[in-house]
Amino acid sequence: MSPRRALVIVDVQKDFVDGSLGTARGAEVAAAISSFLSSDANKYAHIVGTLDWHVDPAGHFVAAGEQPDYSETWPVHCVAGTEGATTYPALDTSAIEAWFRKGEFTPAYSGFEGHLAPAFAEADWLKVERKTIGLEQWLQDRKISHVDVVGIATDFCVKATALDSQSAGFHTTVIEQLCAPVSDEGAQEAFAELRAAGVLIS
Ligand SMILES: [Zn+2]
Numbered sequence: 414m415s416p417r418r419a420l421v422i423v424d425v426q427k428d429f430v431d432g433s434l435g436t437a438r439g440a441e442v443a444a445a446i447s448s449f450l451s452s453d454a455n456k457y458a459h460i461v462g463t464l465d466w467h468v469d470p471a472g473h474f475v476a477a478g479e480q481p482d483y484s485e486t487w488p489v490h491c492v493a494g495t496e497g498a499t500t501y502p503a504l505d506t507s508a509i510e511a512w513f514r515k516g517e518f519t520p521a522y523s524g525f526e527g528h529l530a531p532a533f534a535e536a537d538w539l540k541v542e543r544k545t546i547g548l549e550q551w552l553q554d555r556k557i558s559h560v561d562v563v564g565i566a567t568d569f570c571v572k573a574t575a576l577d578s579q580s581a582g583f584h585t586t587v588i589e590q591l592c593a594p595v596s597d598e599g600a601q602e603a604f605a606e607l608r609a610a611g612v613l614i615s
Pocket residue numbers: 465466467473490491516521
């Protein structure tokens with residue numbers, strides 16, 4: 414069977430580009446992903462995006478008066494329904510077919526912890542029970558065999574998403590040039606961990 418490839422674009426959101434958790438290469442990477450989509454979108458059977466989407470994420474945000482450790486506690490970011498949680502404008506979202514939100518009430522790094530965002534108003538969505546389909550099931554339903562992962566941040570949500578993708582049985586590749594890290598050392602460690610898990614880095 415010929416490969417069926419999906420592209421997962423991780424967390425290209427304002428807070429991770431130039432907001433409360435901005436990354437040095439975030440803006441550049443958002444533009445680079447758009448340019449990649451204009452030339453390479455047709456390689457993919459499906460293109461999806463993930464969003465960090467916090468309502469009350471249990472200990473993920475630093476407590477008032479304390480300093481974040483940038484490992485488990487973070488400045489407040491990507492609060493559901495706020496400007497900081499929206500996609501960065503340089504990202505062309507026209508080819509993105511579905512969005513998966515993660516972290517509403519728990520810390521969540523992997524897009525595979527996310528659920529398909531329903532297509533109705535935010536105010537209503539916040540009231541209903543969130544039992545929609547997850548990313549793994551969504552990709553399996555579409556007979557995807559290969560997953561490419563790009564986005565922000567290389568050393569956190571890109572890494573976690575790619576590791577989960579690989580362990581879910583998808584042949585997974587991280588496209589290094591289309592990912593922005595929190596730190597360069599963190600990215601190097603992430604690539605080592607990803608390679609050890611069988612993920613390709615291109
Ligand atoms: Zn978060």
